[in-house]
Amino acid sequence: MPDNDTTPAPQPNPHFHEPLNQPRALRLGVAGPVGTGKSSILATLCRELAGELSMAVVTNDIYTDEDARFLRSAGVLPTERIRAVETGACPHTAIRDDVSANLDAVEDLEEAYGPLDLVLIESGGDNLTATFSPALADAQLFCIDVAGGGDVARKGGPGITGADLLIINKTDLAPYVEVDVAAMVADAEAARGGLPVLALSRKDPASVAELADWVRALLARHRAGSHVPTDPGPMAPHSHS
Amino acid sequence: MASLASLLLGDGRLPVGAYTYSAGLEPAVAAGLTRDRIPALLRARLHTTAVTEAAAAVLALRAAGQDPADYGPVQHALTARTPAAPQREASAALGRGVHRLARRLAPDHPAVTALAALRPRPLRPVALGALGAVLKVSEEELAHAVVYDELQTIASAALKLLPGDPLDSVAWILAAEPDAARAVTAALAVPGPDRLPARTAPLTEQWALEHARRERRLFLA
Ligand SMILES: Nc1nc2c(ncn2[C@@H]2O[C@H](COP(=O)(O)OP(=O)(O)OP(=O)(O)O)[C@@H](O)[C@H]2O)c(=O)[nH]1
Ligand SMILES: [Mg+2]
Numbered sequence: 001m002p003d004n005d006t007t008p009a010p011q012p013n014p015h016f017h018e019p020l021n022q023p024r025a026l027r028l029g030v031a032g033p034v035g036t037g038k039s040s041i042l043a044t045l046c047r048e049l050a051g052e053l054s055m056a057v058v059t060n061d062i063y064t065d066e067d068a069r070f071l072r073s074a075g076v077l078p079t080e081r082i083r084a085v086e087t088g089a090c091p092h093t094a095i096r097d098d099v100s101a102n103l104d105a106v107e108d109l110e111e112a113y114g115p116l117d118l119v120l121i122e123s124g125g126d127n128l129t130a131t132f133s134p135a136l137a138d139a140q141l142f143c144i145d146v147a148g149g150g151d152v153a154r155k156g157g158p159g160i161t162g163a164d165l166l167i168i169n170k171t172d173l174a175p176y177v178e179v180d181v182a183a184m185v186a187d188a189e190a191a192r193g194g195l196p197v198l199a200l201s202r203k204d205p206a207s208v209a210e211l212a213d214w215v216r217a218l219l220a221r222h223r224a225g226s227h228v229p230t231d232p233g234p235m236a237p238h239s240h241s
Numbered sequence: 242m243a244s245l246a247s248l249l250l251g252d253g254r255l256p257v258g259a260y261t262y263s264a265g266l267e268p269a270v271a272a273g274l275t276r277d278r279i280p281a282l283l284r285a286r287l288h289t290t291a292v293t294e295a296a297a298a299v300l301a302l303r304a305a306g307q308d309p310a311d312y313g314p315v316q317h318a319l320t321a322r323t324p325a326a327p328q329r330e331a332s333a334a335l336g337r338g339v340h341r342l343a344r345r346l347a348p349d350h351p352a353v354t355a356l357a358a359l360r361p362r363p364l365r366p367v368a369l370g371a372l373g374a375v376l377k378v379s380e381e382e383l384a385h386a387v388v389y390d391e392l393q394t395i396a397s398a399a400l401k402l403l404p405g406d407p408l409d410s411v412a413w414i415l416a417a418e419p420d421a422a423r424a425v426t427a428a429l430a431v432p433g434p435d436r437l438p439a440r441t442a443p444l445t446e447q448w449a450l451e452h453a454r455r456e457r458r459l460f461l462a
Contacts, residue, residue: 063457088261089401089459100258100338 025056025116026222027106028215029095029137031159034125036145037169037202039067041211042120044202046076048212053117053219056081056109058102060094060124067122081113091124099136106136118219128157134229139218142232145169150179153188161191162232165198165214172201246376250369250386253393257338262331263398263460264391265290268448271455276403279395280413286391287420289440293322294366295387295428296437299380301370305352310374312359316367318434323364325446327453331462332364339368347375384428388421389414401459 030038042057049055055077059067065084072079083105087094094101106119121137123130132140142159144152147170153160160166166188174181181199188197198214200207221227249255266274269282300315323329340363343353352374356363363371366387373383396410431437449462 063459065456086261086458086461088263088398088461090260093260097254098256098258098260100256100341101261101334103341104258104334104337 023223023225025054025106025110025114025119026219027119027121027136027138028218029121029123029132029140030143031095031123031131031140031163032125032143032167033127033148036125036143036148037167037200038122038125038143039070040202041141041143041167041169041200042122043071043074043076044208045120045212045215046071046074048208049118049215050077054113054115055118055120056106056113056116057083058105058109058119058121059084060087060091060102060122061085062087062089062091062124081109083109087124091126092130095121095123095130095136096133099133102136118215128152128155128159131159131163131232134231138222138227138229139164140232141165141167143167143169146171146174146179146181146184147177149177150184150187153184153191156191158232160188161193162195162230164218164230165196166192167211168197168199170201171199171207172203247378247382247386250373250376250378250383251389251393253390253397255342257335257342259335259338259390259394260397261461262335262394263402263462264394265445265449265462266395266398267402267458267460268452268462269445270402271452271458272448274403276399276405279399279403280416283392283395283413283417284420285442285445286395287388287417287424289442290445291388291391291421292424292427293319293438293440294391295384295424296431297364297366298369298373298383298387299428300431300434300437301367302373302378302380302383303370305355305371305374308351310352310355310371312355312363312367312370314434315370315437316359316364318437319364319366320361322437322439322441324441325449327449327462328446329364331449332366333362334461336363336365336368339365339372343368343372343375346372350375380429381425384425385421388424388428392417392421398460 030041032038046055057071061067068082068084071082085101085105110116140163142163168184171181185197185199198210200211253259297315297319301312304310304312304315340356347353352371356371392414396414399410400407
């Protein structure tokens with residue numbers, strides 16, 4: 001019998017399935033405040049990439065499965081590849097402090113339809129502080145939109161400053177809400193110290209293509225073993241002057 | 242000796258997915274349970290399912306100490322005493338989180354490797370027995386943790402389902418102490434899986450079945 005030493009056992013490289021030693025699917029989280037367009041981005045990515053990649057989707061909702069249903073009805077992926085996780089009204093916990101339910105869903109999908117290339121995980125729409133733990137997502141998009149106001153990017157928060165890609169969504173609405181997209185992008189870039197920012201609208205095919213290319217490039221880095229998951233972490237230091 | 246370990250077992254912050262579970266409270270609330278009846282629900286659980294689950298965890302801990310560890314009989318007995326499918330599914334989902342933690346702490350421990358062979362997946366008390374073996378807790382500590390967790394799960398889910406003063410829930414739990422102690426004693430006295438008490442509660446089962454078909458719920462059971 002092993003003694004009572006419960007220091008964590010050395011971990012197998014989480015990027016590889018054990019016996020096969022094949023890279024497992026890239027797990028890409030999509031976070032951001034309520035209604036900014038996360039589900040729509042998932043639908044867009046499925047539409048763009050499902051022809052070339054084996055994909056699956058996990059959604060997190062405060063209530064059972066609204067997002068999963070939206071995605072199933074969008075017809076962008078076979079419905080059984082879209083799973084909803086119940087989060088006990090703690091959407092931020094489910095993607096960060098205790099990712100058990102999400103890991104179960106991802107593992108079930110891999111078991112049923114694997115090998116998969118890409119698993120997209122939508123967080124429950126929460127606030128600016130909710131980000132994915134690297135224990136669940138290899139990389140994450142953080143999605144804000146122009147309708148939330150031009151100041152959001154400057155206000156910051158871990159998702160805005162540290163996500164692998166920041167999306168400023170619904171740029172087609174900018175004229176109606178009097179937001180200067182270029183200025184919002186510049187604010188975001190200043191807050192992110194070189195991490196990428198993408199101004200997106202589902203009505204702007206060039207921006208959609210850019211998003212799909214970013215995911216393809218990330219997947220290539222994941223497969224090559226050169227992508228290191230990073231945690232956007234807690235709120236960036238800020239001052240109240 | 243293993244005092245931190247036994248506290249960990251009863252800590253709702255243990256990252257094993259338990260926050261998705263209301264231990265039957267959400268189904269009960271949907272069926273009309275009001276806040277003033279929560280202490281009665283706690284007592285009802287302590288007289289029924291909590292005894293069965295704590296006993297099953299203790300039996301699994303005993304099985305974990307055998308060579309080879311065989312959880313088959315206790316898993317089988319517990320499955321037979323959990324007649325509502327949604328309750329079995331919830332237990333298996335929660336057991337999976339506990340199993341993941343046990344694997345992380347001691348992947349080669351015989352008590353943990355024996356869990357992997359179980360199909361269908363280990364129910365939560367069975368996985369807790371294996372984790373208890375890894376953490377070297379006593380039977381009594383394990384039974385206490387299972388019973389306490391049941392109370393705390395309901396009390397904290399109540400904050401979302403029937404909101405009120407959070408301090409109330411501490412008082413509810415302390416008031417349930419005599420029933421909790423009896424549940425632990427009853428669980429420890431079970432000699433083997435064939436004698437696992439079938440403390441089923443038909444109304445909770447009915448509620449669990451209704452809950453499984455309900456939309457817009459917060460908790461899996
Ligand atoms: N004009 C415009 N509307 C968009 C765009 N993307 C999404 N929307 C709309 O924004 C609303 C919210 O989109 P969702 O994709 O459901 O947003 P979400 O972030 O998933 O929402 P929650 O899951 O509820 O937090 C819907 O009405 C979408 O049609 C876009 O590029 N342009
Ligand atoms: Mg959504």
